[in-house]
Amino acid sequence: MNRQFTTDVLIAGAGAAGLTLAIDLARRNVAFRLIDKLPSPFAGSRGKGIQPRSQEIFEDLGVIDRLVAVGGTYPPQREYREDGTYEDSPRMEEHEATPDEPYLIPLMVPQFLTEAVLRERLAEFGHRPNFGCELTAFEQDAEGVTAHVKSADGEETLRVGYLVGMDGGKSYVRHALNIEFPGKTLRVRAMVADVRLEGLGTDAWHRFNEGSMEKQTSFCPLRGTDMFQVQAPIPMKGDINLSAEGLTAWAAARTGREDIVIREVLWASAFNMNARMADKYRVGRVFIGGDAAHIHPPTGGQGLNTSVQDAYNLGWKLAAVINGAPEKLLATYEEERRPIAAEMLGLSTKLLRAAKERGGMRRGRETHQLDLGYPESSLSLNKPARSPELVIAGDRAPDAPIRGAAGQSTRLFKLFQGPHWTLLGYEVDRAAVAPRRDLHIHTVGARGDIIDEGGLVRDGYGLSAGDWVLVRPDGYVGAIVSSSEIAALRRYLDDVGIAPID
Incomplete structure (x- = not known):
């Protein structure tokens, strides 16, 4: 300091x-x-x-x-019809995790x-x-x-x-x-409350009167608790009774059910939606x-x-x-x-x-925010220019399973984890980049410390022999340069304060 x-x-x-x-x-x-x-x-x-x-x-x-x-994960969505029957459907599109995207739910x-x-x-x-x-x-x-x-x-x-x-x-x-x-104000006023209630199970996100801004309401079980989150649009003007008794009467009016009883309100808010x-x-x-x-x-x-x-x-x-x-x-x-x-x-x-x-x-x-990135940022360097179908500087750095030279299985994300920058070299001359403060250097290829079994690093990043990939501390690609452009990589490191060790 x-x-x-x-x-x-x-x-x-x-x-x-x-x-x-x-x-x-x-x-x-x-x-x-x-x-x-x-x-x-x-x-x-x-x-x-x-x-x-x-x-x-x-x-x-x-x-x-x-x-x-x-x-926990989101429960299925249960939409109730006027006759009391209902239909369950996933709230989220279901995807399996992949080597490059380990979290997809x-x-x-x-x-x-x-x-x-x-x-x-x-x-x-x-x-x-x-x-x-x-x-x-x-x-x-x-x-x-x-x-x-x-x-x-x-x-x-x-x-x-x-x-x-x-x-x-x-x-x-x-x-x-x-x-x-x-x-702008979005001309929607809403109520949200954390409650304990009787009359609904925790196996679904219960939704009533979908599509009606006058009667729509939902009761979502809050994972990790014994509570539900109540959500609903409400009139733009007027007070809302957010007590347990008030919300019980409100729920009956909105759903037509007398068995949904709010026993306790732990937190509640009525607010106007804005962007x-x-x-x-x-x-x-x-x-x-x-x-x-x-x-x-x-x-x-x-x-x-x-x-x-x-x-x-x-x-x-x-x-x-x-x-x-x-x-x-x-x-x-x-x-x-x-x-x-x-x-x-x-x-x-x-x-x-x-x-x-x-x-x-x-x-x-x-x-999911996985496709967000900074390709137009002044911190993004591609030398030479790369095809947009490949990972480019500014993109989120993909994960991949790898094996260390000592034989232990790990992942790229484990190499990235921490406050440092990470430099990956694919079939490069390791001596081309001298050690620098806050920079971890790993190489794939002859005498490299990383073994790319299955070629997932190569294919995931679209690498050719001699390529270097610099990963920022926040998990985005800062630079991808070929060995012929190594001077540009050194200038980049200087510009972001990754100094050579004296």
């Missing part, structure tokens, strides 16, 4: 995005503080879907098995359980969020940010290198920066991300996932610059993440429109 600073990074907002950023900084030994104005962790299930790309991120952060253990983990797992992981690095600690003002200059925070212990002034606002849709940081937040995106993600040394930068309708399960991936993109870049990489690296955060948010907002809005017009639609590959 720079001694002029209280800490290197101050993160405002300890939800899923803020926790992901904190874990990523912690494993890179970057000094930070994580604060949240709420007196205690968020207790609701608002974001419950974890898409396959986020599962890959959570594997890298060391929590995927814990999340599967506390959650979205997980259901209520948001409060996801965040509890992330807090536990953060504690393993010796850190915890400071709840009941509110950012009240900040000023910045060319050298850092002066932040003022208030808690039960009083007021405190911090001098930090960078401030990151992961503080939700009503973000104080975004407002303080005067960043515009254009978009908005910030005009910019950065002003000087202050960044925003997550819901502070984009808010989505809940259709498609994109909001929490896009937010987590914002943090995953920003974490390694902040750490690199703090450790001496060129400052220009930070400009690529907005360059890469803002177009992704725009695409996900479009998808969520399209799925909402389908739900209104046709009573819902099965979620397919487009929601």
